[in-house]
Amino acid sequence: MEKMALKKLTHSDLTFFKCYFSNQKEKPSKQKALNLNSDVFVDELYPELRKTTANTKLPVSLYIYGPGLKDAHVLQRKIVKSKGSKNWRLNGELIYSQETDPQRYDSLQPGDIALIGLDGDTIPSVVCIDFVAASLEVDKKLHHEFSSILTSGMQKIESDQLKEIVTRLDLPAPHPVYRFLLDEDLIAAVEGDAEAVLRVYKHSGNVMSSEELATSRQKAAYIGSMGEELVSQYFQQLINQGKLLDSEWVSRENAVAPYDFKITAADSAVSLLDVKSTSNKFETIFHISRAELITMANELEDYALYRVYDLTEYDAKLRIVSDMRQFAKELLEKLALLPDGISVDSISCSPGLFDFSDPIELHTEGDE
DNA sequence: CACTAGATCCTGGAGTAGGC
DNA sequence: GCCTACTCCAGGATCTAGTG
Missing domain, CATH: 2.40.330.10 (DNA-binding pseudobarrel domain)
Structure with missing residues (x-):
């Protein structure tokens, strides 16, 4: 709550x-x-x-x-x-x-x-x-x-205080008090995190209202757009400093685009990137859709992954994986081995799998 | 009679004056 | 300057008058 x-x-x-x-x-x-x-x-x-x-x-x-x-x-x-x-x-x-x-x-x-x-x-x-x-x-x-x-x-x-108490007391799983701590898992669940779905199910008794789910969807959408907004402002700074030629916020115009931004570096190299945002810590699992994987594996353009974490109303941290092509290619080859007629629409990834850059601090504009 | 708005009661906290 | 006791007040708890 x-x-x-x-x-x-x-x-x-x-x-x-x-x-x-x-x-x-x-x-x-x-x-x-x-x-x-x-x-x-x-x-x-x-x-x-x-x-x-x-x-x-x-x-x-x-x-x-x-x-x-x-x-x-x-x-x-x-x-x-x-x-x-x-x-x-x-x-x-x-x-x-x-x-x-x-x-x-x-x-x-x-x-x-x-x-x-x-x-x-x-x-x-x-x-x-x-x-x-x-x-x-x-x-x-x-x-x-x-x-x-x-x-x-x-x-x-x-x-945090409630979580500490509940964990320390080791209350039985169906105790309704767990309901009050499901926010993070609910957001992960609506994003498709299977483990989170199971955790929510374990602690949610027999009732999970559409209202609660709708609220979590809104929060997930808000976190997503807030992360993209911060990254967009970060690109604007880079453009002002001459480190970037151009950035285009593609997903704002087209919500089904398999990437969020298209940026042009100072040397005119174009790359695509997707922003994965969370209000939680860096280690939180994120999800990549099949459409994103296919776009990543495309040899034509570089595809980067921008991990925005510790996101609050005012700031966040950012770490970047600059090239996802090899990862996506290898994974798609493995997924192709599944029996005919079976496909995977989305995968969950632990950030530990990737070689992320050092953290960059992001701040909302005008909040200095 | 049920229900509700609002009056009243009561308690605890903040502020202050006076004694040491 | 510090402590205690008194006063005042906000607001939580309870009660009651008015209305339909």
Whole structure:
């Protein structure tokens, strides 16, 4: 998930659940919502919401996981800040247990912890919550760990921190908390990484929404275009310095082109190149399509591979393999040995296979 | 009666004054 | 200058009045 927070559940938060709401004895609360503390929800996660006027209603898809190993319960709700109210609330209507699992939410008690994941850039559109119950054996270690880092009612948690906790506790594979850490694998999966697909499948329970996949596709596309943009700006610098005669961003005009750029060096030599971008580390596997392989193997023009990694909004690193022709030729010969009627559309490559140049720092223009 | 908006209660943190 | 205690305030938790 893009943005995550932990919230210690209060009595009045839990009345969001029908079973808890109906079983209140002393001091009954009528609140049918979960409070979202604004110092985290607005100040840290969605500062844009400060500008919103009173009476804001943000429709969201709500995916409920847990308590324990329980899989996604999908609902439509809204995040509301009513006129004059100080509180942001996840609102809508009471959450009823599913017919197939009527006791699902019965174990929740005040003091239990919600891991809240939010997707959406400037306003939230998807809310995933894993309810971690102190009373359940499978949640006990995680609850203890979350409790120990919670110093207030609600606080932000970074994915690195969550990943560290989850890895250290060695939770069972179907635990829904893994869902909150699938971003990198989901992006790799939509790009066709078979290993990533299997990892996502292993940790995603029975539900993987088209919404989640669409978000990952968008992110993958964004990373791809951001990498190409940085490389394009890098070429412009080289042209200004006289080290390059010309560069043409081919894939911007033609999305199915089997290469991204065509550049002309100072000595008039023309070469093609493809940009492989990732927001992760250099070692992350990348993919080459069959069309790209065939173009690489073409003897006519040089074909380079530009690996953009550690990509952020502002900068990235770049390493280059200058000539992919021999690699592509040999690989295509091997692929030709497959039985008739069988072909490979895409291959996954470990960067360690290639002789990459030293890293070059890339920066967004005007961000000096 | 159900639902919601908004009022009120309550708690914890920040700021500040006064004593040592 | 440092510590303590008091006050104020923001905002989270809870309650209630109004509306349909």
